[in-house]
Amino acid sequence: MIGMTRRKDVVVVEDLQMVYRVSKVEVPALRGVDFSVKEGEFVAVIGPSGCGKSTLLHLIGGLLQPTSGRILIEGVSISSVSDFERTEIRRQRMGFVFQSYNLLNTLTARENIALAKRIQGNGHYEDGSARKILRMLGLENKMDHKPWELSGGEQQRVAIARAVINRPAILLADEPTGSLDSENSRMVLEMLRELNSVYGQTIIIITHDPEAAATADRVIEMRDGKILNRVQNMFYAMEEKRS
Amino acid sequence: MFKLILSNLRQRPTRTLVSVVAVALGVALLLVSMGLSYGQLVDTVRRAQGIGGDFILQPSEASVIFALNSGTIPVRVQKVIEEVEGVEAATPILAKFLGDQFHIVFGIDPESFGRVNSTLSFVEGGRFSEPREVIIDTIYANSKKMHAQDPLQILGNEFTVSGVYREGIGARVLLPLTTLQELNGTPDKATMFFIRAKEEVPLEQVYESLKERFENYKITKTAELQEIMMDNAPAFKEFVTAMVCISVTISFLIILLAMYSTITERTREIGILKSLGASKSYIIRLILNESLLICAAGVGLGFLSTFVVIELLMAAFPTLPVSISLFWRVTAAAMAVTGGTLGALYPAVKAAGMDPVKALGYQ
Numbered sequence: 001m002i003g004m005t006r007r008k009d010v011v012v013v014e015d016l017q018m019v020y021r022v023s024k025v026e027v028p029a030l031r032g033v034d035f036s037v038k039e040g041e042f043v044a045v046i047g048p049s050g051c052g053k054s055t056l057l058h059l060i061g062g063l064l065q066p067t068s069g070r071i072l073i074e075g076v077s078i079s080s081v082s083d084f085e086r087t088e089i090r091r092q093r094m095g096f097v098f099q100s101y102n103l104l105n106t107l108t109a110r111e112n113i114a115l116a117k118r119i120q121g122n123g124h125y126e127d128g129s130a131r132k133i134l135r136m137l138g139l140e141n142k143m144d145h146k147p148w149e150l151s152g153g154e155q156q157r158v159a160i161a162r163a164v165i166n167r168p169a170i171l172l173a174d175e176p177t178g179s180l181d182s183e184n185s186r187m188v189l190e191m192l193r194e195l196n197s198v199y200g201q202t203i204i205i206i207t208h209d210p211e212a213a214a215t216a217d218r219v220i221e222m223r224d225g226k227i228l229n230r231v232q233n234m235f236y237a238m239e240e241k242r243s
Numbered sequence: 244m245f246k247l248i249l250s251n252l253r254q255r256p257t258r259t260l261v262s263v264v265a266v267a268l269g270v271a272l273l274l275v276s277m278g279l280s281y282g283q284l285v286d287t288v289r290r291a292q293g294i295g296g297d298f299i300l301q302p303s304e305a306s307v308i309f310a311l312n313s314g315t316i317p318v319r320v321q322k323v324i325e326e327v328e329g330v331e332a333a334t335p336i337l338a339k340f341l342g343d344q345f346h347i348v349f350g351i352d353p354e355s356f357g358r359v360n361s362t363l364s365f366v367e368g369g370r371f372s373e374p375r376e377v378i379i380d381t382i383y384a385n386s387k388k389m390h391a392q393d394p395l396q397i398l399g400n401e402f403t404v405s406g407v408y409r410e411g412i413g414a415r416v417l418l419p420l421t422t423l424q425e426l427n428g429t430p431d432k433a434t435m436f437f438i439r440a441k442e443e444v445p446l447e448q449v450y451e452s453l454k455e456r457f458e459n460y461k462i463t464k465t466a467e468l469q470e471i472m473m474d475n476a477p478a479f480k481e482f483v484t485a486m487v488c489i490s491v492t493i494s495f496l497i498i499l500l501a502m503y504s505t506i507t508e509r510t511r512e513i514g515i516l517k518s519l520g521a522s523k524s525y526i527i528r529l530i531l532n533e534s535l536l537i538c539a540a541g542v543g544l545g546f547l548s549t550f551v552v553i554e555l556l557m558a559a560f561p562t563l564p565v566s567i568s569l570f571w572r573v574t575a576a577a578m579a580v581t582g583g584t585l586g587a588l589y590p591a592v593k594a595a596g597m598d599p600v601k602a603l604g605y606q
Contacts, residue, residue: 063518063599084522091520102515102603106250115247119519162519 009072010169010202011037011060016069018055018225029055031225032069037170040200042193044207044216052225053206054174060204061094061172062086074169091120095163099175101155103147109158110143116162136198137161137191153184157191164195171195173205177212189215244525248533251509259537262501266541266579267548269493273575274549276486278567279556284476286564288469293412295360296334296437297446298453299463300324305435307463307472309338309347314424314432316460321355324436327452329444332358335433336413337423341397346383346562348397349414350423359439360412367391368406377402377418380410386561398426415562437465487578494541494582498534502590506530513594514602523595530594534587535580542576 018030029052037043045053058064060071062078071079073093078086095116096102103112113134134140137157147155156176163171173192177185193215195201205216213219221228252259287309291299300320305312314337324333337350353370357363368391371378377395384390384407395402395416402418424430440449446464453462463471473479506513513526521529553565 058600061518063603087517087520087522090518091522094520096518098518098603102511102518104247104250104512104515106254107247111246111250116519118244119516119521119525 007038007040008074009036010039010041010074011204012070012072013056013060014070014072016056016059016071017067018052018059018064019067029225030059030066030069033222033225033227035220035227037202037204039169039202040196041218042196042203042205042216043218043220044205044213045220045222046207046210046213047222047228049208051222053222056222057172057174057204057206060170061096062090092166093169095166095168095171097156097159097163097171097173097176099178101147101152101159101179103155103158103162105147108144108146109139109150109154109161112147112158113143113162113165116165120166133164133195133199134161136194151184152180153187156180156184156188160188160191160195164199164201167199169202171201171203173203175206175208177207177209185209185212244529244532248529248536251505251533252536255505255508258501258504262497262537263540263544265497266494266538266583267544269490269497269582270542270545270575270579271548271552272493273486273490273578274545274567274571275552275556277483277571277575278549278553278565279563280479280482281568281571282564282566284472284479285469285566288472290411290413291468292465293360293362294334294336294356294437294465295362295439296465297440298438298450299465299468300333300436300438300453300457301434301461301463303459303461305461307468307475309434312338312434314338314427314429314434316433316436318352318420318431318433320433321436323456324438324453327449327456329441329449329452331439331441333436333438334359335420335436337420337427337429337432338414338434339398339423339427346416347414348377348416348418348423350420350427351413351417352420359437363408363412365406365408368404371405371417371419373403373405374419374422375400375402376405377416378406378408379404379417380408380412380415382410382562383415400426487574490575490578491582491585494538494579495586498537498583498586499589500586501537502530502534502587503593505533506590506594509594510597510602510605513597514599514605517597517599518603526595527591530591531584531587534583538580538583541583542579545575545579546572 013033013035016030016033020027020029033056045056047053055064059066066079069079070077073089076089078089081089104115107115137160139157139161142150142154147158150158176192177188180188189212192203192205196203205212207213301312302315318335321333321335324330332355334355335352338347339350340347366381377397379389379395389395389404391404391406393404395404397416397418424432438453440446450462450464516526549567556563557565
């Protein structure tokens with residue numbers, strides 16, 4: 001965590017509810033979720049399968065629209081803007097890392113990373129800071145490999161590089177170590193930790209892995225679409241405000 | 244984006260190749276059919292104009308497609324035509340379509356023909372002087388490997404080639420008018436008259452005089468022959484429309500199928516692009532550009548295969564006239580691109596509208 005006295009809220013989630021409709025059946029996924037994430041924070045969201053963790057991440061990332069409630073990203077309510085504006089926020093302010101890496105198999109590691117930069121509107125990605133990130137992720141010698149020529153750990157590092165290359169305000173990681181062995185998991189978590197501590201990257205990570213959760217500054221525990229340790233998180237927010 | 248498109252096309256080489264070949268087929272189909280039909284038409288016009296007349300006089304119900312007419316006008320009408328003010332000369336021509344050889348021969352009167360035409364020149368031999376002599380043009384001679392003094396069968400009769408003239412005048416084979424009248428069973432009759440106006444008299448004035456004198460006949464300005472032929476050739480416009488529609492439809496259906504299966508296969512990829520912040524317009528452009536690239540390759544291959552097909556046809560049938568104008572090349576390319584773009588539009592819009600979460604979870 002970077003040593004700042006007053007940090008602004010990057011993510012604010014207020015009374016978030018999400019109900020999926022499967023034919024005529026309503027399946028609640030989130031039942032009133034409130035929390036906030038400060039700039040430079042590393043937050044882990046844990047809970048059993050089906051508790052609504054991934055839905056929460058997709059909502060924060062603007063990939064889904066909530067049934068009710070509000071999500072503010074750097075003060076902008078992404079739940080009330082147009083699809084076009086939400087896409088713009090996602091493009092400029094967010095980076096995603098997925099369990100299954102989700103690299104484009106037809107492109108090399110370099111091209112996968114460059115694609116994120118191009119979609120954002122920047123032609124060339126190998127500027128100074130980008131090079132530092134690539135070095136930190138140990139990817140310099142793997143840039144011209146296709147995803148299938150890389151190990152799972154290497155693919156995930158490319159995915160992390162792609163997610164952070166645009167210096168997003170928030171990095172959203174959905175089970176980033178879920179498909180990795182313990183050695184690669186440790187490496188990926190170390191890198192996320194380093195991105196957070198060295199570059200002040202705000203990170204929200206969804207995980208089942210207690211070791212991954214332990215890497216975070218704060219843990220939000222979910223069950224049945226609700227936050228279990230809500231009071232603890234509220235105290236945390238108040239502490240932050242006081243400091 | 245270009246790299247992504249190229250890598251996607253390379254990733255599925257068979258489908259890409261089949262799509263390119265199908266688009267090329269549409270382009271080649273349009274160009275070859277238009278090339279042959281327009282070639283026939285343009286060549287007929289060029290050779291009719293090569294006779295040198297300013298006007299063609301035919302019976303009122305006659306077609307400008309000469310092969311469709313028989314000999315119905317008395318040859319003596321020539322004198323009446325030449326009496327019209329502003330007329331320099333008129334020559335009767337009897338046209339006969341040889342079904343077995345699939346080409347037309349003209350029976351000409353050498354004396355009056357020479358007064359209307361001033362460009363007939365020989366590369367071998369000379370004009371016919373006997374009833375059983377013919378002259379042939381260079382294309383016919385080359386295709387049949389014939390020379391002056393060679394025998395030639397026409398309508399079951401043996402003729403001798405008295406000369407080979409430079410192509411571009413009338414029919415590929417010219418024979419004495421009286422001989423053809425006899426063989427055709429139409430003595431003293433002609434199919435049409437080619438009329439040359441005096442240089443000092445305005446053509447429009449001669450045209451009006453001819454119309455006034457021959458009000459029950461069809462007078463055609465040779466300069467307007469191509470336009471008139473296109474308007475009057477039976478079902479020509481319908482044929483052109485049908486060929487254009489087939490070409491567009493082939494491109495449309497192939498690209499629709501290719502792009503639709505592409506986006507189904509690449510659902511997850513589209514989800515990834517959306518998670519990276521790709522807008523709807525970016526995804527639409529991605530799919531449309533991919534189809535444009537296929538169409539461009541298809542157009543290129545279509546042009547190439549048209550060239551090959553035409554070369555093969557010309558080698559097999561040297562007298563076959565082919566004319567592929569720039570207009571039809573541009574039209575064929577435009578039709579392929581239009582069909583392809585329309586075909587890609589629905590898959591593109593469908594891809595752009597995908598739910599990113601569902602797309603990311605697609606297996």
